[in-house]
Amino acid sequence: MTILDTGIKIVRNVGRFTFGQGAVSGVKDLVASRRTDDHKHAVFLIDDYFQKITDTASSLGALPGDSVQFVGTVDEPTTQGIDALVAKLHGSGHDKPATVVGFGGGITLDTAKAVSNLLTNGGRAADYQGWDLVRVAGVHKIGVPTISGTGSEATRTCVMTNLDTGLKLGMNSDFTVFDHVVLDPSLTKSVPRNQYFYTGMDAYIHCIEALAGSYRNAIGDAYSRETVNLCRKVFLGDDMMNDELRSDLMVASYLGGCAIATSYVGVVHPFSAALSVVFGLHHCVANCIVLNAMQDFYPGAHAEFRKMIEKQKVTLPKNVCANLTDQLRTDLIAATIKHEKPLTNALGENFRATLTDARIISLFEKM
Amino acid sequence: MTILDTGIKIVRNVGRFTFGQGAVSGVKDLVASRRTDDHKHAVFLIDDYFQKITDTASSLGALPGDSVQFVGTVDEPTTQGIDALVAKLHGSGHDKPATVVGFGGGITLDTAKAVSNLLTNGGRAADYQGWDLVRVAGVHKIGVPTISGTGSEATRTCVMTNLDTGLKLGMNSDFTVFDHVVLDPSLTKSVPRNQYFYTGMDAYIHCIEALAGSYRNAIGDAYSRETVNLCRKVFLGDDMMNDELRSDLMVASYLGGCAIATSYVGVVHPFSAALSVVFGLHHCVANCIVLNAMQDFYPGAHAEFRKMIEKQKVTLPKNVCANLTDQLRTDLIAATIKHEKPLTNALGENFRATLTDARIISLFEKM
Numbered sequence: 050m051t052i053l054d055t056g057i058k059i060v061r062n063v064g065r066f067t068f069g070q071g072a073v074s075g076v077k078d079l080v081a082s083r084r085t086d087d088h089k090h091a092v093f094l095i096d097d098y099f100q101k102i103t104d105t106a107s108s109l110g111a112l113p114g115d116s117v118q119f120v121g122t123v124d125e126p127t128t129q130g131i132d133a134l135v136a137k138l139h140g141s142g143h144d145k146p147a148t149v150v151g152f153g154g155g156i157t158l159d160t161a162k163a164v165s166n167l168l169t170n171g172g173r174a175a176d177y178q179g180w181d182l183v184r185v186a187g188v189h190k191i192g193v194p195t196i197s198g199t200g201s202e203a204t205r206t207c208v209m210t211n212l213d214t215g216l217k218l219g220m221n222s223d224f225t226v227f228d229h230v231v232l233d234p235s236l237t238k239s240v241p242r243n244q245y246f247y248t249g250m251d252a253y254i255h256c257i258e259a260l261a262g263s264y265r266n267a268i269g270d271a272y273s274r275e276t277v278n279l280c281r282k283v284f285l286g287d288d289m290m291n292d293e294l295r296s297d298l299m300v301a302s303y304l305g306g307c308a309i310a311t312s313y314v315g316v317v318h319p320f321s322a323a324l325s326v327v328f329g330l331h332h333c334v335a336n337c338i339v340l341n342a343m344q345d346f347y348p349g350a351h352a353e354f355r356k357m358i359e360k361q362k363v364t365l366p367k368n369v370c371a372n373l374t375d376q377l378r379t380d381l382i383a384a385t386i387k388h389e390k391p392l393t394n395a396l397g398e399n400f401r402a403t404l405t406d407a408r409i410i411s412l413f414e415k416m
Numbered sequence: 417m418t419i420l421d422t423g424i425k426i427v428r429n430v431g432r433f434t435f436g437q438g439a440v441s442g443v444k445d446l447v448a449s450r451r452t453d454d455h456k457h458a459v460f461l462i463d464d465y466f467q468k469i470t471d472t473a474s475s476l477g478a479l480p481g482d483s484v485q486f487v488g489t490v491d492e493p494t495t496q497g498i499d500a501l502v503a504k505l506h507g508s509g510h511d512k513p514a515t516v517v518g519f520g521g522g523i524t525l526d527t528a529k530a531v532s533n534l535l536t537n538g539g540r541a542a543d544y545q546g547w548d549l550v551r552v553a554g555v556h557k558i559g560v561p562t563i564s565g566t567g568s569e570a571t572r573t574c575v576m577t578n579l580d581t582g583l584k585l586g587m588n589s590d591f592t593v594f595d596h597v598v599l600d601p602s603l604t605k606s607v608p609r610n611q612y613f614y615t616g617m618d619a620y621i622h623c624i625e626a627l628a629g630s631y632r633n634a635i636g637d638a639y640s641r642e643t644v645n646l647c648r649k650v651f652l653g654d655d656m657m658n659d660e661l662r663s664d665l666m667v668a669s670y671l672g673g674c675a676i677a678t679s680y681v682g683v684v685h686p687f688s689a690a691l692s693v694v695f696g697l698h699h700c701v702a703n704c705i706v707l708n709a710m711q712d713f714y715p716g717a718h719a720e721f722r723k724m725i726e727k728q729k730v731t732l733p734k735n736v737c738a739n740l741t742d743q744l745r746t747d748l749i750a751a752t753i754k755h756e757k758p759l760t761n762a763l764g765e766n767f768r769a770t771l772t773d774a775r776i777i778s779l780f781e782k783m
Contacts, residue, residue: 057436062429065590068635068678069424223432232635267663268435268599271671275642296634304638311435 055266060310061223063192063203063230066303070296072233076150076193077110079229083147083189092138092146092188093117094161096153096195109150109193116143120157125331128174128211131163135174144168148189151227154248155199155332158192159207162225165190166207174220175211183222192227195236197298198248198333200255200306202230208332217326232303234296245290246363247333249298250354252305253280254336257350258315259308262394272308276301284357315395316346316404319388320412326384327377328369337365342415346395370413382409422633427677428590430559430570430597433670437663439600443517443560444477446596450514450556459505459513459555460484461528463520463562476517476560483510487524492698495541495578498530502541511535515556518594521615522566522699525559526574529592532557533574541587542578550589559594562603564665565615565700567622567673569597575699584693599670601663612657613730614700616665617721619672620647621703624717625682626675629761639675643668651724682762683713683771686755687779693751694744695736704732709782713762737780749776 067075080091091111097119099105106117116138124130138144146168151161163174165187170177177183192202201207205226206219219225237245256273259265279301283294317339324335337354344351358365373381386392386409392400434442447458458478464486466472473484483505491497505511513535518528530541532554537544544550559569568574572593573586586592604612623640626632646668650661684706691702704721711718725732740748753759753776759767 054436057434057439057442059432059434059442061432064431065426065428067424067426069421069633072424075424075426234634266436267601267660267667268670271642271646271664271667274645275638278641279638293634297638300634300638303635 051263053264055264055269055311055313058311061205061226062307063226064228066230066232068232068300070233070235070292072231073109073193073236076191076231077108079191079231080110080148080150085147088145088147089114090143090146091115092143092149092164094120094149094151094153094157094164096157097121099152099195105152109152116141116146120153120160122154122156124329125156125325126160126163126207126209128178128209129213131160131167131174131209134160135164135167138164138168146188148191150191150193152193152195154194154196155201158194158199158201159209159219161190161192162187162201162207162227163209163220166220166222166224174209175214175216177220177222178209178211178216178218180221183220183224186224189228191229191231193231193233193236194299194302196240196245196248197237197295197302198251198305200252200302200309202227202232203303203306204309210326215326217322230303232299234292234299237295237299238290242290242361243363246284246358246361247337249280249283249289249301250337250340251333252276252298252301253284254317254340255314256280256305256308257347258317258391258395259312261347262313262315263397264313264394266311269308269311272304273312276305276308279304281353285360289361313394314391316392317343318391319385322388323381323384323413324369324416327380330369334366338369338416341365342412370416373410373413378410381413382406385409418630420631422631422636422678422680425678428572428593430593431595433597433599435599435667437600437602437659439598440475440560440603443558443598444475446558446598447477447515447517452514455512455514456481457510457513458482459510459516459531461487461516461518461520461524461531463524464488466519466562472519476519483508483513487520487527489521489523491696492523492692493527493530493574493576495545495576496580498527498534498541498576501527502531502534505531505535513555515558517558517560519560519562521561521563522568525561525566525568526576526586528557528559529554529568529574529594530576530587533587533589533591541576542581542583544587544589545576545578545583545585547588550587550591553591556595558596558598560598560600560603561666561669563607563612563615564604564662564669565618565672567619567669567676569594569599570670570673571676577693582693584689597670599666601659601666604662604666605657609657609728610730613651613725613728614704616647616650616656616668617704617707618700619643619665619668620651621684621707622681623647623672623675624714625684625758625762626679628714629680629682630764631680631761633678636675636678639671640679643672643675646671648720652727656728680761681758683759684710685758686752689755690748690751690780691736691783694747697736701733705736705783708732709779737783740777740780745777748780749773752776
């Protein structure tokens with residue numbers, strides 16, 4: 050395989066990050082430091098899992114007059130959902146907040162990024178799906194991941210689906226990057242084991258894909274290699290959820306996010322995206338289901354993945370593509386092959402010679 | 417050894433970075449994008465090695481009316497030298513520039529950081545030697561390393577010596593971090609081999625020290641591990657200066673700089689600092705001279721270092737501590753043991769039990 054340069058890219062880093070057990074206790078001060086007479090109130094977008102833990106918002110520094118919104122995680126973000134949230138903030142007079150705090154998993158972090166951009170840019174979420182369409186900086190935003198793996202805390206995108214058009218695409222923009230990220234491994238202690246595994250594997254999978262691709266550069270490779278090493282340590286370790294390994298996985302997620310800025314994914318993500326679009330499966334579990342069927346394309350990673358899943362006693366949904374209709378087959382093929390850039394990265398421009406319709410369907414049928 | 421947490425730290429990242437062969441051609445546009453009616457002119461601080469290459473400044477976007485200053489590299493930065501440079505910029509009406517570009521090695525990058533801070537904070541360089549003494553953000557600054565290893569492009573300090581007091585200490589501040597760093601491996605092609613090796617080893621050495629220390633955290637460790645891996649690839653490779661390995665070393669330098677933010681060095685740096693203060697040896701070559709004598713403290717790294725130096729056919733100054741006088745012995749001991757934090761990190765609080773006066777001198781005499 051010929052290794053091609055990804056081209057020169059300007060990469061926007063997360064402004065600041067705080068790392069360590071208990072780091073979340075510093076969010077309060079961060080929020081307080083952003084309040085001014087003109088921007089008194091803050092917005093807290095909190096994963097609805099925490100709705101049952103009554104003092105979550107106040108522990109993050111929420112005061113009377115602030116807006117606290119719980120973000121549902123049954124479905125991944127939609128442009129319509131984001132628009133509704135922004136309208137609500139306008140309605141309650143929280144359209145010029147001191148800061149927007151996103152506290153949760155990838156869904157909540159992506160929601161915080163999108164809301165922050167819309168509050169200053171106006172218009173609707175769908176207007177900014179694409180590359181560098183956001184015109185001005187969003188409201189100051191703080192990201193606090195409570196599960197590790199998506200890398201959303203470090204990336205310049207926030208993935209959303211437009212329910213009207215079916216378009217699943219983020220606001221790819223330097224303005225989408227968090228101003229401050231708080232990485233506190235103690236927050237991931239109560240994540241269910243399966244979910245912890247699926248989400249953590251998101252970091253592993255996109256870095257495995259990047260390192261196997263033909264479009265490469267030295268800094269993306271470095272971030273990806275260390276991310277993969279950390280994931281190996283975590284998921285081949287005795288207990289992936291002990292204190293040390295939760296800390297390592299949080300670092301893997303952040304560095305994996307940094308890797309995304311200068312690299313491309315491969316064959317797994319297009320198939321995974323198709324599972325999400327056609328069957329509504331969440332991104333991380335869909336990735337795992339796909340990698341589990343990708344022995345031919347990623348033999349090393351597939352074998353390692355099998356070892357990890359057995360070692361950690363994790364279960365994977367089975368037969369998600371049982372009983373496909375002709376329409377579903379057509380939809381799955383279309384939703385896979387539209388991801389030309391990653392497929393070219395993995396298989397070359399002539400990727401359809403390898404990924405024939407029949408081959409694609411036989412892969413889905415293994416999932 | 418007990419592993420202790422470094423404590424929770426807020427880390428300021430470099431704002432943006434550009435990476436790739438030929439990335440330097442983008443500096444021109446970056447500079448142009450900073451010019452406004454109120455801030456028309458830019459300041460270019462250029463390593464004086466490039467004085468012989470006539471179009472260096474214009475290739476970076478310098479226009480008539482800008483200030484182009486060549487930074488001497490015979491001596492490392494002094495607070496007096498920085499003050500003189502700032503006075504010169506005030507005298508020529510360049511005290512409110514659009515941006516400050518530092519183009520060179522660690523000396524030039526550190527100079528650019530210090531000058532940027534002083535132009536907005538006023539006063540003298542010595543006023544800001546310490547931690548978090550810089551009050552307001554400096555002038556926008558762009559760092560372009562032309563040699564890899566010091567990590568200055570990614571750190572929050574700029575090391576300077578006050579010639580009046582002998583104090584060698586940087587302006588440790590979030591404001592010292594570059595707004596934009598341009599990483600172009602083609603720039604290191606013409607570096608002399610010995611210098612390339614010494615400087616590159618700065619990244620290797622501080623990460624080896626960090627990973628052997630007792631104050632640790634998962635993100636610093638991750639950056640350090642990948643930096644060490646990259647340095648191994650470069651210096652155990654057939655030609656450390658081929659295109660691929662120069663690219664890898666530039667990444668190692670940047671990630672090594674990121675590692676510094678959340679880690680501490682060990683035994684090498686205090687001895688190296690003493691060689692710099694007492695004999696005026698530059699930081700990077702001094703580090704190599706020290707590691708070469710540190711078989712007892714870092715047996716693995718020492719053996720690897722010997723392999724690297726032989727593989728790359730690099731020569732090291734010898735007998736730099738021949739014929740020590742009593743005064744020099746006293747000075748060397750004092751200049752070493754004052755670095756309590758790194759020595760505690762490496763050897764524990766009771767480090768003087770290991771590092772007796774006699775032991776320190778016998779180590780220096782091996783250098």
